[in-house]
Amino acid sequence: MILVDSCVYIDCLREGRDVFEALRPWANRFDLATCGIVRCEVLGGVRRPKLRQKLSEYMDCMLYVPSMGRIWKRTETLAWELDRQGKSLPLTDLIIAVSAMETGAAVLSYDHHFNLIPGLKVFSSLELE
Numbered sequence: 001m002i003l004v005d006s007c008v009y010i011d012c013l014r015e016g017r018d019v020f021e022a023l024r025p026w027a028n029r030f031d032l033a034t035c036g037i038v039r040c041e042v043l044g045g046v047r048r049p050k051l052r053q054k055l056s057e058y059m060d061c062m063l064y065v066p067s068m069g070r071i072w073k074r075t076e077t078l079a080w081e082l083d084r085q086g087k088s089l090p091l092t093d094l095i096i097a098v099s100a101m102e103t104g105a106a107v108l109s110y111d112h113h114f115n116l117i118p119g120l121k122v123f124s125s126l127e128l129e
Contacts, residue, residue: 001063002026002123003033003100005109006041006092009055013046020058025128026108033063035099037092065099074098082116089113 004023012019026032039059046052065071075091075098082089093113097120100107106121107114114122 001033001103001105002030002108003035003065003096003103003105004038004062005096005107005111005114006038007110008108008126009038009042010045011110013051019055022126026126029128031063033065033100033103033105034059035065035096036067037095037099041092063103065103065105067095067099071095071098071102074102078117087116089116 004026008023009019011017012022023032039056043052043056043059046055072095075094078098079089079091079094082094090113093111094117096109097107097114097117099105101120106123108123108126110124114120115124
């Protein structure tokens with residue numbers, strides 16, 4: 001399973017790339033997942049209503065990782081542990097990472113913060129290996 005980070009959608013949209021085509025190889029090979037933070041970051045910033053609706057429907061077809069209490073508690077612990085190591089990461093990235101780890105998923109992201117999280121598998125390119 002692959003949890004697609006918001007930056008993948010946002011970068012595709014900014015570059016004028018078709019998000020659905022960009023993710024097609026991933027969807028053909030893996031189950032794609034999303035979570036509330038990713039949905040809010042992506043859909044909250046889309047200006048065109050039809051595109052927003054299409055993206056929302058696409059995400060509705062993905063596996064959804066709910067932000068339950070244990071995810072928040074694990075995020076608290078991870079934030080504290082990383083802070084003790086001098087690593088301060090955005091809360092949104094920590095929640096996305098923990099959501100992925102809770103389900104055994106990897107994260108597809110260009111954001112280097114995810115590489116600082118122990119035990120998290122990260123793919124940093126849309127190109128499949």
